[in-house]
Amino acid sequence: MGNLFLASLIDGLLIGFVYGIAAMGLSLIWGVMDVINLAHAPLMALGMFGVYLLFSSIGLNPYLALILIALIGLIGGVAIYYIAIHRVLSAPPLSTLLATYAVNMIMIGLGTAAFSTTPRNVNFTLGSIGSGDLTVQSTRLVAAVVATVVTGGLYFFLYRTRPGKNIRAVANNRAAAELMGIPSSRVLALSFGLGTLLAAVSGGLIATFFPFTILAGNAYQLKSFVIVVMGGLGNPLGALAGGLILGVMEGLIPIILPNSWVPVLEFILFVIILLVRPTGLFGAKK
Amino acid sequence: MKRSLFVLLSLLVLGSMAIVACGPQATPTTAPQPAATQAPAATNAPAQPAAKTVTIGFTSSQTGSLNVESTRQYNGLKLWMDQVNKAGGVKLADGTMVTFKAQTYDDESNKDRVQQLYTKLATEDNADFLISPYSSGLAAAAAVIAQQYNKIMITTGAADDSTYKQGYTLVYQAYTPASHYLTGALDLLAKTDPNAKKIAVAYSTDSFSTSVVNALKTYAEGKGYNIVLFEGYDPATTDFSALINKIQAAAPDAVMGGGHFQDGSTFAKQLFEKKIGAKFVALLVAPPEDQFSQLGDAALGVVGPSQWEPQVNFTQDSAAKAGLTWYGTTGADFTSAYKAAYNEDPTYHSAGGYIAGLILQKAIEDAGSLDTTAVAKALDNMDILTFYGHIKFDTSAASHGLQIGHEMVYVQWQKDSSGNLGKQIVWPAEGATAPALYPIP
Numbered sequence: 015m016g017n018l019f020l021a022s023l024i025d026g027l028l029i030g031f032v033y034g035i036a037a038m039g040l041s042l043i044w045g046v047m048d049v050i051n052l053a054h055a056p057l058m059a060l061g062m063f064g065v066y067l068l069f070s071s072i073g074l075n076p077y078l079a080l081i082l083i084a085l086i087g088l089i090g091g092v093a094i095y096y097i098a099i100h101r102v103l104s105a106p107p108l109s110t111l112l113a114t115y116a117v118n119m120i121m122i123g124l125g126t127a128a129f130s131t132t133p134r135n136v137n138f139t140l141g142s143i144g145s146g147d148l149t150v151q152s153t154r155l156v157a158a159v160v161a162t163v164v165t166g167g168l169y170f171f172l173y174r175t176r177p178g179k180n181i182r183a184v185a186n187n188r189a190a191a192e193l194m195g196i197p198s199s200r201v202l203a204l205s206f207g208l209g210t211l212l213a214a215v216s217g218g219l220i221a222t223f224f225p226f227t228i229l230a231g232n233a234y235q236l237k238s239f240v241i242v243v244m245g246g247l248g249n250p251l252g253a254l255a256g257g258l259i260l261g262v263m264e265g266l267i268p269i270i271l272p273n274s275w276v277p278v279l280e281f282i283l284f285v286i287i288l289l290v291r292p293t294g295l296f297g298a299k300k
Numbered sequence: 301m302k303r304s305l306f307v308l309l310s311l312l313v314l315g316s317m318a319i320v321a322c323g324p325q326a327t328p329t330t331a332p333q334p335a336a337t338q339a340p341a342a343t344n345a346p347a348q349p350a351a352k353t354v355t356i357g358f359t360s361s362q363t364g365s366l367n368v369e370s371t372r373q374y375n376g377l378k379l380w381m382d383q384v385n386k387a388g389g390v391k392l393a394d395g396t397m398v399t400f401k402a403q404t405y406d407d408e409s410n411k412d413r414v415q416q417l418y419t420k421l422a423t424e425d426n427a428d429f430l431i432s433p434y435s436s437g438l439a440a441a442a443a444v445i446a447q448q449y450n451k452i453m454i455t456t457g458a459a460d461d462s463t464y465k466q467g468y469t470l471v472y473q474a475y476t477p478a479s480h481y482l483t484g485a486l487d488l489l490a491k492t493d494p495n496a497k498k499i500a501v502a503y504s505t506d507s508f509s510t511s512v513v514n515a516l517k518t519y520a521e522g523k524g525y526n527i528v529l530f531e532g533y534d535p536a537t538t539d540f541s542a543l544i545n546k547i548q549a550a551a552p553d554a555v556m557g558g559g560h561f562q563d564g565s566t567f568a569k570q571l572f573e574k575k576i577g578a579k580f581v582a583l584l585v586a587p588p589e590d591q592f593s594q595l596g597d598a599a600l601g602v603v604g605p606s607q608w609e610p611q612v613n614f615t616q617d618s619a620a621k622a623g624l625t626w627y628g629t630t631g632a633d634f635t636s637a638y639k640a641a642y643n644e645d646p647t648y649h650s651a652g653g654y655i656a657g658l659i660l661q662k663a664i665e666d667a668g669s670l671d672t673t674a675v676a677k678a679l680d681n682m683d684i685l686t687f688y689g690h691i692k693f694d695t696s697a698a699s700h701g702l703q704i705g706h707e708m709v710y711v712q713w714q715k716d717s718s719g720n721l722g723k724q725i726v727w728p729a730e731g732a733t734a735p736a737l738y739p740i741p
Contacts, residue, residue, distance in 0.1 A: 018549040025541035131363040132371075133562045135569075137594050142573050147548050151541075151573045224538040225566050227365075233536065268542035273533045274505065276542075 017147035022265040028154040030261020031161035032219050034254035036234050037241035038168065039212030045248025046185040046205040048107065049099060052114040054213050054238060055231030056121035061087065061217025062226040063125070066134050076138055077156065080218045084211050091210025095203040103202070125228035135225045157219040164215060165254050168208070172250075181205050185248070240284045246294030255296055350396040351389075354670060356381070356660070357403045357427025357451075359417045359442070361434055364409025365535065368561045368589065369649045370434035373457050375642050376653025377431060378402065380661070383629075383637065390661055393668030400657075407433050414441040422449035428670060429453070431656050434649065435560070436460030436478065436508030443471045452663075452675055455701075456656040457649060460508045461515075464694070464702035470672070472679050472693050473703040474656050478508055479515035481605045482556055484708050485582035486520055488603070488727040489554055492738045496553035496579060498528045502543055502567070504559020505532035509584060513557055528552050535559055540570045548576050558583030565592055572598035579739030588711050589647055593721045599713040601740025603726065606711050607648040608655075608688050610635045611725055611733055619685035628658045631687040655688040712736055 036058060043051045061083050068079040098117050102109040140152035172178040183191040184201045192198050217231060224230075237260060245256030260280065267276050287294065358377070361370035381400050384390065389399035403425045407413045414433055421427045422445060430446050432439035432455035439458030446453035447468045455463065455471060459478040464471065489496055499520055503513040510532065517527055528550040533543055547555060555571065555578045558564035564586030571581060572595070580603070586592050587604025612631060619626035629637075634654060638646040646654075659682070664670065666678035683692045683705070692705030710727035714737050724734035 018545050021545045021548070022542055025545065029539060029541070126363060130367060131365075132367050133365075135565070135594055137596060139573065139596075142575055145575065146577075147545070149575045151570070225562060230538075264539070265542055268546065272531055273537070273543055
């Protein structure tokens with residue numbers, strides 16, 4: 015029983031890191047520009063397909079492929095911002111929601127046409143670490159390390175660089191930031207790009223250990239909503255913590271209850287947090 | 301304000317997702333297959349025989365989680381249709397030559413869509429006969445419609461026994477029933493290692509897989525096996541680590557279960573990576589698929605039940621020995637025609653699609669007409685051997701249409717002398733192409 019608990023805890027924590035950075039992208043975009051990005055799911059799926067295509071076509075190591083995917087995600091996110099979001103940013107909130115939903119539908123449609131919904135699998139393994147009951151897949155371990163590095167990098171960027179400080183300034187008070195000469199449009203575009211980068215990277219990491227289709231991002235997007243609410247709206251570090259909590263729940267609940275109870279308890283927790291502590295467990299933060 | 305807005309919108313989004321997930325979805329349908337041209341006269345009579353085109357209605361999962369298996373089933377059915385039309389069609393008692401055309405839609409692997417589309421096939425498209433979609437869940441949804449609109453439906457890719465115990469009189473099953481899917485794997489285990497007694501069963505909670513493992517559990521307990529874990533998972537599961545940790549803690553000799561290709565192949569991969577130490581793994585549906593070999597070493601040793609494999613060799617001679625009527629093409633001819641048409645080896649899903657058409661063809665030939673009652677009577681009386689195996693239907697009121705002739709074979713992924721993975725038939729012993737690899741590495 016002790017080993018079962020420990021093994022489940024470790025597995026839950028490792029997957030929680032990946033959930034965390036997926037949710038961080040959603041949280042960042044909301045925190046800076048008050049936009050709920052419903053295109054988060056296909057952006058994650060495109061990250062998965064990016065790793066798959068680079069690995070299967072030119073044999074590029076999935077972790078090296080992530081660098082390229084991050085770059086494409088950043089540029090793609092900026093492009094999506096200028097094409098679909100920028101013009102409706104000042105319109106009622108429903109407009110941005112519909113704009114990102116439209117982007118979602120376009121990407122899902124194009125992705126289905128290009129890749130169908132046949133499950134894909136990145137045939138890549140790093141083996142396992144440990145033995146007996148305590149065996150951990152190395153790809154999950156590496157994913158957790160990459161997620162930690164990405165989180166550290168994001169915080170360094172936000173707190174130690176000028177563009178990062180600009181993002182925080184715009185998030186806190188857009189009008190005041192503009193009066194200080196900060197180009198808010200560019201900052202918002204950069205924020206959306208960063209959110210997209212995080213979605214694509216998390217998708218790429220998931221592809222190293224789970225199969226996927228173009229629709230695979232939906233489940234993770236739903237988890238991301240739970241995590242963002244749990245961790246605190248607009249609080250990226252809270253999103254990481256929320257991811258870890260959700261991961262641990264997914265690891266430990268099946269020890270005492272059938273697997274099918276996991277989503278039930280997750281969403282009960284979601285509703286409880288919304289009712290009791292709507293600022294999230296770690297508080298809303300910019 | 302901002303926070304409450306987020307909360308409100310989050311709830312709206314989640315609510316709408318739930319509605320979308322539960323409700324029917326609007327999707328484009330595929331273009332119908334072009335109608336076959338009128339059959340050429342294949343007779344010595346001076347007058348041109350009458351010709352008729354029969355519409356076969358069905359859906360396939362061109363999108364969604366059942367896409368892989370369903371596409372192969374569709375390909376098999378289409379191959380049958382192309383071949384029978386090319387040969388001139390089927391001759392009825394009055395001399396009319398019947399050719400076939402397909403009316404088909406994408407069901408998106410969605411049960412609600414299946415009911416909408418089969419209603420459309422029966423009422424608007426006026427399909428003469430129906431073939432089921434792939435999977436027990438979707439076929440069960442279609443069977444209700446077929447019976448309601450008095451249409452004969454041959455089900456394929458639909459093994460769940462319960463569909464045939466609803467009192468339907470026009471639904472006929474091509475597959476071996478689910479209750480027989482994993483019992484042979486248990487017989488194989490018993491023969492290979494009589495000391496192995498602890499079995500963990502982890503299964504997808506869809507109706508087919510649940511039906512399989514419930515039958516397995518009853519069968520195993522009857523033979524004195526100890527079921528140390530019996531737990532279901534959602535068909536969309538991708539992360540099996542929590543379940544595998546429980547399996548490891550139960551220390552079974554064998555792991556059995558699975559569901560369909562997507563979850564089964566993921567489960568097999570994670571079982572391998574977690575080094576569970578079980579000596580025997582038997583999973584549903586995924587192992588017989590060629591794509592399963594993409595798992596590499598994780599595929600090695602995994603056993604799977606198959607409705608049909610290219611190595612299975614039923615012939616006119618074996619039909620004569622069994623006292624059955626031989627009908628249709630040979631396995632070798634089916635395999636080569638399928639390869640030529642689709643540039644891939646056929647799987648049992650492909651053969652399942654083909655055999656559904658072949659069964660219908662034989663029934664129409666025997667009935668000599670397209671009348672539903674006459675064709676149903678021909679199906680009730682059918683007792684034939686084909687490249688796919690024995691076909692015979694239960695005609696009792698309790699389980700009318702249930703397949704009682706056909707039997708499963710069990711494949712295992714093994715390495716040849718060059719280290720390449722390949723499928724071998726390991727059970728039943730009389731049809732085995734290699735001894736079982738046990739325990740798995």
